[in-house]
Every structure is written in structure tokens, then in C-alpha cells.
Amino acid sequence: MSGSAPHRVATSIAAETSQLASLRDFIRTHVTGSGFNDYEVNGIVLAIDEACANLILHGYGNDRSKAIDITLDVSPSGIRIDILDSATSFDPAVAPRPDIGRYVADKRRGGWGIALISRVMDDIRYTPISGTEPKNRLTLIKRRHASP
Amino acid sequence: MSASFSVTPRSSERHTVVVSVAGQLDAHTASDLETSMHDLIMGGSNRLVIDFAGLDYISSAGLGVFMVFIEQVRSNGGDIKLAAMQPKVAMVFELLGFQVLFEMYAMVDEAILAFPEVAA
Numbered sequence: 001m002s003g004s005a006p007h008r009v010a011t012s013i014a015a016e017t018s019q020l021a022s023l024r025d026f027i028r029t030h031v032t033g034s035g036f037n038d039y040e041v042n043g044i045v046l047a048i049d050e051a052c053a054n055l056i057l058h059g060y061g062n063d064r065s066k067a068i069d070i071t072l073d074v075s076p077s078g079i080r081i082d083i084l085d086s087a088t089s090f091d092p093a094v095a096p097r098p099d100i101g102r103y104v105a106d107k108r109r110g111g112w113g114i115a116l117i118s119r120v121m122d123d124i125r126y127t128p129i130s131g132t133e134p135k136n137r138l139t140l141i142k143r144r145h146a147s148p
Numbered sequence: 149m150s151a152s153f154s155v156t157p158r159s160s161e162r163h164t165v166v167v168s169v170a171g172q173l174d175a176h177t178a179s180d181l182e183t184s185m186h187d188l189i190m191g192g193s194n195r196l197v198i199d200f201a202g203l204d205y206i207s208s209a210g211l212g213v214f215m216v217f218i219e220q221v222r223s224n225g226g227d228i229k230l231a232a233m234q235p236k237v238a239m240v241f242e243l244l245g246f247q248v249l250f251e252m253y254a255m256v257d258e259a260i261l262a263f264p265e266v267a268a
Contacts, residue, residue, distance in 0.1 A: 017174070017175045017176035018176050020174050020175060020176055021152075021172055021174065021176070024172075024174075024205070038236075039239065042236045042239060043239075046207060046240065049174065049175075049207050050207060050208060053174070053175035053207065053208075053209060056175070057175060098244075100244075100245065100246070100248070100249055103215055104215055104218060104219050104249065105219065107215070107216050107217075107219065107220075108212070108215060108216075109178075109182075109209070109212030109213060109215060109216045110208070110209070110212055111212075112208035112211060112212065112244055113207075113208045115208075115244060116207075116208055116240070116243055116244065119243045119244075120243065
């Protein structure tokens with residue numbers, strides 16, 4: 001199902017970077033045609049890719065026995081993405097802001113993912129889930145802006 | 149399904165090496181680019197033009213590869229110039245403000261000619 005009518009789709013991937021391409025295809029298929037323009041669709045795909053890449057590399061250590069669950073909720077107001085995992089808890093709000101000059105000097109290859117997510121999404125929320133698996137929920141919100 | 153990605157270097161004018169990247173550059177494929185760039189730079193190439201025409205997707209892992217090498221290449225008197233990006237790829241560089249760090253050109257030939265001629 002597609003279009004801007006309310007609907008929910010979900011998928012689960014193994015925690016290894018080889019899964020990211022098919023995840024992006026899944027996201028693009030379900031977000032295209034839901035009322036977002038191409039720039040916004042590209043941003044949503046990028047944000048989910050960045051969030052899951054961070055989990056795979058830094059949360060799970062590319063361990064394919066672990067899983068990440070992704071749910072997309074399309075509604076008239078926009079899209080909500082919930083990403084659930086059981087890796088070490090990490091709140092993106094506490095991540096340091098990247099500094100281009102310092103990163104170049106340090107030859108740093110990473111650290112840009114959360115900055116990208118925050119630039120393309122309207123809201124990012126981290127919620128620890130106590131006593132259950134999965135135990136972390138990252139929620140990304142993109143609101144639908146009225147056409148001029 | 150893994151992302152498809154390829155890196156193809158070729159020598160060009162003004163002692164440049166044009167590195168054509170194609171497919172999808174993400175957290176899975178960035179190491180392929182990093183290996184190729186490392187080998188080129190260790191082999192003495194420091195005038196690099198990255199031809200993005202065939203690249204459909206880039207994430208921050210791909211951008212990070214250029215961050216790793218830019219200082220070293222410039223300290224050797226060279227540069228990494230970026231060319232022929234599709235808008236959806238340029239968007240990612242612009243979101244992070246990387247256009248202040250890298251020279252970006254619409255055409256590969258423009259990027260090559262932006263390097264000064266080498267004295268005979």
C-alpha cells in the first residue's frame with residue numbers, strides 16, 4: 001500500500017552493513033508517492049540509513065545474529081519511523097556536534113550521521129524501553145508541509 | 149542484497165587521476181573506496197578528481213573517506229576535487245556544509261583544468 005492515506009509497514013534486518021542497500025530500497029518504495037517530494041524522500045531514506053548504520057557498526061559491531069526492527073507510519077501529518085534495537089543504549093541528543101576543521105585535522109571518517117539525521121528530519125526522540133527486548137526505540141519524525 | 153559499488157581510476161591531463169565512482173557508497177562499500185584512495189595516494193597521486201556521475205547514493209560513511217585523505221593530499225601540494233554529482237548526492241555534501249571544504253565542479257574537465265599546469 002502506498003499514497004498519503006494512513007498506513008503502516010514494517011521490516012527487520014540483520015545487523016550487518018550488507019543489509020543497508022535492501023533496507024533503503026524498502027524505505028524508498030514505501031515513502032515514494034506518500035506526499036513527500038524527491039528531496040524529502042531522499043532525506044528520509046538517508047536518515048534511516050544513517051541511524052541503522054550507526055547501530056550496526058557502533059551498537060552491534062556488525063553482528064548479523066542481532067536484529068533491527070523498523071516501522072514506518074504514514075499519516076496525513078507526515079511520517080513517523082520507529083527503529084528498535086537491543087544494543088548498548090545511546091541517546092543521539094548527547095552526541096557531540098561535529099566540527100569540520102577538527103575532524104579534518106584528526107582524519108576522522110565518522111561522526112556525521114546524527115548531524116545529517118537532524119538536518120533532514122523534524123524531530124528525533126530516543127526512548128529506552130525498560131525490562132523488555134528490544135530495549136531502545138529511536139523515533140524519527142518528518143512532517144508534511146502544506147504545498148504553496 | 150548488498151549495494152553495488154565500483155571505483156575506476158584513470159590518468160588524465162595535468163598529472164591528474166580521475167577516480168570514477170559508481171553505484172552506492174554507504175557504510176558497506178566505503179572501505180572499497182578508502183582502499184583505492186589509499187593505494188593511489190601511497191603510489192604518489194595527489195591530484196585527484198572524483199567523477200561522481202555514476203554515483204546514485206552517498207551516506208556519511210562515503211563522505212568520511214574524503215575527510216580522511218584531504219589533509220594529506222593538500223600537504224603534498226595536491227587536492228581532491230569533486231565533479232559531476234547528481235543533485236541527490238550533492239545534497240548530502242551541502243547538508244553538512246562540505247562545499248566549504250571541497251571544490252565542486254559540474255564537469256570533470258572543469259575540475260581537471262582547475263589544477264595548475266605542471267612546469268616542464
